[in-house]
Structure formats: C-alpha cells, structure tokens
Amino acid sequence: MRTAIRTWQRLAPVALALCLVTQWVRAAEPPAKPAGAPAAVAAPATTAAPEAAPEASAAALTGDATGEGSTRALDEQIQDLKQQVVDLNKDLFVLEEELLFPANTQVAVFVSMDVGSFFGLDSVTLRVDNREVINYLYTPREVAALVKGGVQRLYVGNLKAGSHELVALFSGKGPNDRDYRRGASIKFEKGVGAKYLELKISDKTRRQQPEFEIKDWE
C-alpha cells in the first residue's frame, strides 16, 4: 500500500503537468481558418515609401510589446502550473498519512531536547510491545536542531486500542565524554483517537546528569 501511494505521489505531478500542458497547447492553437478567408497581410517590403517607415516602426514596437505580454502570460501560466503541482503533492501527502495512519489507530512519537550539556545524542531505539520499530542515528546537525528547540517526529505507526508499552533506548556521550546508554519506558492506553508521546531529554543540573522522560500528550 505504501509503495503504491509513493509511486502515485511520484507520478501524479507528472500526470498533472502533462494534462495542463496539453490543455494549454490546445488553447494556444489558432482557430482553423475558414476556406474563403483572405491571406494574411504581408510585411511591408524594404522598398516601401519613406512615409511608411514610422508606421512600420510603431508596428514593430507593438509587436515587441505583444511578445513581452505573451511571455509574461506564459510565465504566469507556468507559475500556476507549478503551484498546482505543489498543491497536489501536498494533498497526496495528507491522503497518504490519512490512509496509512488513520486517526483511530495512529501513534506518533516525538523527540525533544532541552539544553543537552550533559548528553550528546547518538541514537534512539524504540520498542513498542517488545518489537523494535525504529533505530534512528542522529547527525551533529540534527542534534544541533534539537538543542535549538526543534521537535522531531521520530515514529508514526498504528496500534489497536488497548494497553501498550513503549521502551526508548538512548545512546550517546554522557558527562566526561563517556559512552552513555539509558532507557525509559511508559505504559499507555490507546483509545479511539490518535496517541502522541514525547521523548524528552533534559539536563538535571543538581545531579549533573541527563534526564530521560516520556510524556503522554493527553
């Protein structure tokens, strides 16, 4: 299902682009000329009378203006097309989320970090009901983003209603640059609505140690 939606998501903008371009080309085509219609007026010859020259230059200027106008219109149409592709992609993303993770079974786990002086995050492993669901490695950039106040959605999945257990294993560098590995767990009830849990890493200044906490967003 996920593969199908991903493929769909990849190809949908292309399909939309093709459709819109086809429609635009059809609209831009000149209407069919009637059989008895007179031929187009030929451009003035180089041997035209001198008094005709100002008119010709005026016509050329008008032509330039028309060309510029049509270029601008084309540019606007391209921008519209791009916007439609972006909107469609957004809709497909929302659709994917709704289909894969319906609100009544959705469980999402977020990670946040406060200060981070006593702990350098390296990885987080999540286990839900004794089954490993994700093992995420953090790069220095990602850790910096968390320290600045960013919140990362680490995992989103489905769970049926009832009681469940989440175990999070944090590994990294602790105080004095020593390897540090700690765990935190929570037992929670999954109800009808979506469940949101937050893994909070903070510094406990009094003990000079990091603190790991799992918060259940009611």
Add this chain to the structure above:
Amino acid sequence: MIRCFGRPYLLVALLALVQPAVPAATAVGELAPDFALPAATGGNVRLSEHRGEVVLLAFWSSRCSVCTAQLSLLGDLQTTYRSAGLVTLAVSVDDDMHRATRYAQAHPTRFPMLLDLRKGVSRAYGVERLPTTVLIDRRGRVRFLESDDRGIDNSYIAQVRELLDDPL
C-alpha cells in the same frame, strides 16, 4: 480534467499494486537511497545532508587489497576537488566492525569511513563486487555506478568533473 486524470491514475495505481515487495537495487538515474551510518571515528553521517554537493560513495572492505589502494587515491581526489563541492564517503562492508575500525584508525583519511554493519546500504545500492563506487550528483541522483578495479583513471576524474561543473 477529471476524465484526463482518471485513466492514468487508475493505471498507475494498478501498476504500483503489482510491484514486487522487495525493493530493487538502485540504478543509474534514480534517486540515491538515503541512509545514516556511524563513522569509524565517531558520529553519524546522513547522505541527504549533502544534497547540493557531489557525493562519491566508495564501498570497501579491509580484506580487499584493491579497495585499500583505491582509498588512498580517493583521498587525493577529495583534496583536489573538496573546494569545488566533492564529498567522499567510504562505506565499509566488513562483517567485523572492530577490524574495520582498526583499519580506519590505522589509515586515517580525509573523508569519513562509515560502517555498514547491517549491510542495508550496500544492499540498497546493489553492491556485488568490491570495490564499487557510486557518483551522486547535486540533485541526489545516481549518475555513475562503477564496479571494477580499474582504479582512479582519467575517465573517472572526467566523470567527477562533469558532475562538479553541473550547477544545481
């Protein structure tokens, strides 16, 4: 508009449903699969953080003598083209993590030596022989995939230069 969309969407959905479940190895022209791997010297490296740069992935093993010779040549290449936007990542496919780490510490390089312990990355890139090198352009697409021991010759450098000259 609806009629225009209905048929391609239906076709695409049907085609996607009959796709095999096992993902195929990446081919030239496709988006390079993202990964995050631990480096032998500490820290982690994620490929997607290098979007906008030309990335050279070199799959190697400490047991492969050709690979180790190639790594030193890649070091020279990295020194020459680093300022132009070349990023080299060496991915070890050693089964023994300690052996790979020891090798990496004994032969320091100018680029990160990553450890693919679960072999997920080498499978994603379809690595069957060593050394294998993959060149990824600034848009994140696989542009060249070499799997031979010809070393770093002029044609290889030309490929790197071609990607570096290609603006984003």
